[in-house]
Amino acid sequence: MTGIDRKENFIRAVLLLAAFSAVSVLAVITVFIFAEGTPVMFRRGVGRFLFGLNWFPGEGRFGLLPMIVGSLEVTLGALIIGVPFALACAIILTEFSSPRLRNILKPVIELLAGIPSVVYGFIGVVVLVPFIRETFGGPGFSVLAASIVLGIMILPTVISISIDALQALPPSYREGALAMGATRWQTVRMVLLPSARSGIVASVILGMGRAVGETMAVIMIAGNAAAVPRTPLEPVRTLTSNIALEMSYASGEHREALFATGVILFVIIMVLNTLANVSSSRRARRKKG
Amino acid sequence: MRVHPRLEQRLVKVVLWSMTAITVFVLLFIVAYILRRGLPVLSLSFLTENPHEMGRTGGIFSTIVGTLALTAMALAVATPLGVGTAIFLNEYTWESRLTRIIRFGADCLAGIPSIIFGLFGFILFVIKLGFGWSILSGGLTLAFMILPTIIRTSEEALRSVPRSYREVSMSLGSTKWQMVTRVVLPSALPGIVTGVILSVGRSIGETAAVIFTAGSALRLPTSIFSSSRTMSVHFYILAREGISMPNAYGTAAVLVLSILLVNIVTYRLMHRFIRKYS
Numbered sequence: 001m002t003g004i005d006r007k008e009n010f011i012r013a014v015l016l017l018a019a020f021s022a023v024s025v026l027a028v029i030t031v032f033i034f035a036e037g038t039p040v041m042f043r044r045g046v047g048r049f050l051f052g053l054n055w056f057p058g059e060g061r062f063g064l065l066p067m068i069v070g071s072l073e074v075t076l077g078a079l080i081i082g083v084p085f086a087l088a089c090a091i092i093l094t095e096f097s098s099p100r101l102r103n104i105l106k107p108v109i110e111l112l113a114g115i116p117s118v119v120y121g122f123i124g125v126v127v128l129v130p131f132i133r134e135t136f137g138g139p140g141f142s143v144l145a146a147s148i149v150l151g152i153m154i155l156p157t158v159i160s161i162s163i164d165a166l167q168a169l170p171p172s173y174r175e176g177a178l179a180m181g182a183t184r185w186q187t188v189r190m191v192l193l194p195s196a197r198s199g200i201v202a203s204v205i206l207g208m209g210r211a212v213g214e215t216m217a218v219i220m221i222a223g224n225a226a227a228v229p230r231t232p233l234e235p236v237r238t239l240t241s242n243i244a245l246e247m248s249y250a251s252g253e254h255r256e257a258l259f260a261t262g263v264i265l266f267v268i269i270m271v272l273n274t275l276a277n278v279s280s281s282r283r284a285r286r287k288k289g
Numbered sequence: 290m291r292v293h294p295r296l297e298q299r300l301v302k303v304v305l306w307s308m309t310a311i312t313v314f315v316l317l318f319i320v321a322y323i324l325r326r327g328l329p330v331l332s333l334s335f336l337t338e339n340p341h342e343m344g345r346t347g348g349i350f351s352t353i354v355g356t357l358a359l360t361a362m363a364l365a366v367a368t369p370l371g372v373g374t375a376i377f378l379n380e381y382t383w384e385s386r387l388t389r390i391i392r393f394g395a396d397c398l399a400g401i402p403s404i405i406f407g408l409f410g411f412i413l414f415v416i417k418l419g420f421g422w423s424i425l426s427g428g429l430t431l432a433f434m435i436l437p438t439i440i441r442t443s444e445e446a447l448r449s450v451p452r453s454y455r456e457v458s459m460s461l462g463s464t465k466w467q468m469v470t471r472v473v474l475p476s477a478l479p480g481i482v483t484g485v486i487l488s489v490g491r492s493i494g495e496t497a498a499v500i501f502t503a504g505s506a507l508r509l510p511t512s513i514f515s516s517s518r519t520m521s522v523h524f525y526i527l528a529r530e531g532i533s534m535p536n537a538y539g540t541a542a543v544l545v546l547s548i549l550l551v552n553i554v555t556y557r558l559m560h561r562f563i564r565k566y567s
Contacts, residue, residue: 018370029406111552112320115548119544183298220529265404266405
């Protein structure tokens with residue numbers, strides 16, 4: 001073996017090592033979260049964790065159901081509020097706007113994806129919460145406020161991935177439908193949206209992941225009461241806020257219970273990731289075939 | 290009742306256009322709201338003085354230093370790993386189960402919420418490895434968070450370098466590594482830099498992962514083992530505990546401006562890069 005070959009092999013080995021960094025980090029995170037979080041779940045009973053209604057860490061009662069329901073509610077709310085607007089934007093920008101307007105609006109929307117979540121939360125506190133309190137009553141810090149802010153926060157994600165999905169369609173789809181006398185809207189509704197469905201679904205799932213995982217904005221506006229809200233105007237605590245609120249002072253079994261909260265969050269996110277992955281790889285396969 | 294397709298289209302267009310207008314308005318409103326209240330607070334002394342009385346008076350100098358230190362730490366760790374991964378995936382191997390696993394890992398990592406990174410960084414770096422609340426713990430945690438972004442953008446940058454560049458280099462008798470370092474990487478550099486800058490934006494804005502790993506000390510950090518507060522953590526604490534609204538707005542304005550700047554630079558670079566190769 002020559003010196004050059006040896007050097008090349010060495011470089012390849014180093015790069016292979018680097019390539020495993022992401023997978024290893026993922027593995028290490030999984031191991032640590034589960035190792036810290038699952039023992040207390042089994043000791044206290046998995047059922048009590050998942051379906052218990054009472055979160056009193058001081059008394060050793062760790063019912064996470066209010067937080068699980070809370071996370072699902074605000075996420076669902078965010079989708080109901082955010083997705084229609086996001087799709088409207090995606091359709092307008094790909095099908096109805098002039099290229100010039102698209103070239104201005106798309107980057108503006110993408111620039112805003114970088115605004116930190118604390119800023120969104122803060123705007124929620126100073127603008128939205130008082131508005132809800134005065135208009136609908138209640139404390140203002142509520143499921144509704146959290147849903148609206150999260151709905152806004154997922155807009156850039158859903159918009160840009162939906163635009164990519166619509167733009168990736170072969171031009172012949174559009175041309176064929178228009179040539180048959182369909183209006184632009186009929187083309188969008190009957191041809192483009194159905195064909196881009198898997199990409200759009202992937203964008204919604206990714207938006208959902210962002211909403212479930214969002215922490216700081218939610219803490220600031222959701223009110224954080226650890227009880228299942230009966231109306232959208234009542235405060236709510238999500239899985240993420242449960243961790244962030246109590247992490248700074250928790251110890252012993254309480255801290256373990258927060259890691260258990262992390263385990264549940266982790267599982268939800270992994271399921272969503274896999275779904276998004278399946279949905280977009282189905283699209284890729286169909287494009288190839 | 291059947292509506293004529295042309296009328297239907299006209300109605301739908303009105304609805305969709307108004308929804309788009311509302312969306313753009315809301316997003317711009319958020320930026321404008323922060324800037325209108327925050328910009329008047331900004332001054333040279335706000336940027337260059339340390340915070341006093343928990344941030345009630347004084348500026349935000351130590352939090353700017355903290356943010357920069359954490360971001361630099363994160364980039365120093367994540368850039369070699371991310372670019373290395375991209376080079377391996379794009380230049381040193383072909384599509385296989387292995388590359389699918391690596392890509393899936395990166396995708397999953399990208400979807401993990403920041404609070405999970407915070408928990409993980411807290412238990413591993415702060416507690417188990419004994420780094421305490423420090424720039425080191427926070428920087429490493431952030432590095433793991435931005436790794437997927439750097440991998441993804443570097444890979445795209447490498448992929449957009451035309452095949453012929455590689456063929457010419459190889460045909461001139463270069464080794465693979467010479468080809469990568471002297472031909473492929475220089476051509477892909479703007480794209481890679483774009484990914485790195487994008488990650489800078491993400492690090493600056495991150496709060497949940499940082500607050501549990503870097504802590505919230507207001508002193509000027511002296512080493513990578515000092516605890517340090519970043520701008521976003523400072524803003525969060527000022528706003529949540531109602532310490533000082535003017536200073537909260539001022540910090541938010543600096544935060545928003547720096548992120549907008551970072552994103553605009555990224556966008557420009559990306560645009561130039563795309564134009565070059567298409």
